[in-house]
Amino acid sequence: MHQHQNLKSGFTITELLICVAIIGIILGIGVPAILASRDKSQQTTCMSNLLAINIAKRGWATDNLKPETAQPTSADLIGPTKYMKSMPECPTGGTYTFRQIWQRPQCSIDNHTI
Numbered sequence: 001m002h003q004h005q006n007l008k009s010g011f012t013i014t015e016l017l018i019c020v021a022i023i024g025i026i027l028g029i030g031v032p033a034i035l036a037s038r039d040k041s042q043q044t045t046c047m048s049n050l051l052a053i054n055i056a057k058r059g060w061a062t063d064n065l066k067p068e069t070a071q072p073t074s075a076d077l078i079g080p081t082k083y084m085k086s087m088p089e090c091p092t093g094g095t096y097t098f099r100q101i102w103q104r105p106q107c108s109i110d111n112h113t114i
């Protein structure tokens with residue numbers, strides 16, 4: 001005796017489309033917020049690095065009686081016995097420029113400034 005197969009699936013196509021639409025809306029709201037939060041966090045970390053570099057520059061200038069126009073190199077500031085143990089890294093891959101003592105150090109990423 002041939003058994004009748006129940007071919008009805010658990011969800012209709014309309015229900016599936018509604019689910020997909022709801023997931024899309026949730027992602028549309030959530031993902032930009034998460035990305036913005038990540039950007040802000042990376043920017044804050046970078047600013048903290050720039051402040052540390054600035055403090056190191058000031059320490060070097062004071063200890064070595066350097067004028068405000070002096071420009072330290074990484075050899076001056078970084079090393080186990082120097083002002084910073086290692087070169088801080090921008091979380092988004094920007095590169096740091098020490099600049100002169102009176103100038104604030106810079107990151108190559110636009111909104112990473114102190």
Ligand SMILES: [Zn+2]
Pocket residue numbers: 046090091092094107108109112
């Ligand atoms: Zn940066």
